[in-house]
C-alpha cells in the first residue's frame with residue numbers, strides 16, 4: 001500500500017494543541033457561560049484546525065472539535081443496549097403525595113430523618129453519554145429504557161456536551177438534552193417561513209432535532225444539556241447525589257445551577273413552591289422537581305421497581321392552561 005507519509009512532528013503538536021485550546025474555549029463559553037477570548041479569536045483557531053485536518057485527514061479524530069459542525073448524512077441510527085436500564089419516574093402532584101413518599105422512604109429505611117436533593121425537572125430528551133479515557137465515545141437516547149438509539153454524531157454538535165473530560169475517566173453519565181425557549185421560537189419562525197408545521201413545544205423540537213439524519217442541520221440548531229446522573233457512582237468514590245452533582249461539574253459537564261440539598265421533605269416542599277413561581281425566569285421549560293434520596297447507600301436499600309426507582313420521584317408543577 002501507499003507508504004504512510006511522514007507528518008512533521010510540529011504539525012501533530014500544533015493540531016493537538018489547537019484541539020485542547022478550542023475544547024477549553026467551548027467549555028468556557030457553553031458550559032460556564034464565561035468566555036475568555038473573542039469570537040474572532042475562536043474562529044481563527046477553528047479555521048486553522050480545519051485547514052490542518054484538511055491537509056492531513058489522517059489526523060482527524062472522532063473527538064476533534066471540528067466534528068461539532070456536523071456534515072454527515074447518516075443512513076439511520078444503530079440500536080445500543082444500555083449498560084443499566086434508563087428508568088422513568090413515578091409522579092406526585094401535590095404536597096400530601098410527596099409527604100406520603102417521604103413516609104414510605106423513612107419506613108423502608110427505618111430512619112427518622114432523610115436528606116433529599118431537589119432538582120428541576122427539565123422538559124427535554126433523556127440522554128446517556130459514555131466516555132473512555134476521558135474521550136466521548138457514545139450518545140444514546142432512552143428508547144424503551146433497555147435499548148436506545150446511537151445518536152453520537154448528533155450529540156457531538158451540542159457545544160455544552162464535552163468531547164474530552166477534564167479527567168481521563170471511563171464513565172457513563174445521564175442527563176437531558178433540551179432546546180432553549182428563544183431557540184425554539186426562532187426555529188418555529190423559520191419553519192413557518194418554510195411552510196413547515198411548527199413544533200408544539202421545546203421537548204418535541206429537541207426530540208425531532210436529535211432524530212435528524214443530517215448532522216449539519218442538528219449543528220445549526222442550538223441544543224443544550226444538563227447532566228445530573230453518574231452510572232455506578234461508587235466507582236468514583238461518590239457517596240451521595242449532592243457529591244455526584246459537584247463531581248459532574250468538576251469533570252466538565254453542564255450541571256443545573258438551581259439544585260438544592262434539602263435536610264428533610266419540608267425543605268423540598270419549600271423548593272417546589274419557590275420554583276413553581278420562579279420557573280418563568282428560566283430560558284428552558286421545566287415541568288416539576290425531581291426529588292432524590294441523597295445517600296447512595298439508602299438508594300441501594302430502597303432499590304427500584306421494573307419501571308422506576310423507589311428512591312426518587314417527580315414532584316410535578318400544576319399543569320398550566322395550554323401554553324401558547
Ligand SMILES: NC(=O)c1cc2c(N)ncc(C(N)=O)c2s1
Nearest residue numbers: 087088089119120121122228290
Ligand atoms: N426519567 C428520569 O429518571 C429523569 C428525568 C429527569 C428530567 N427530565 N430532568 C431532570 C432530572 C434530574 N435532575 O434528575 C430527571 S431524572
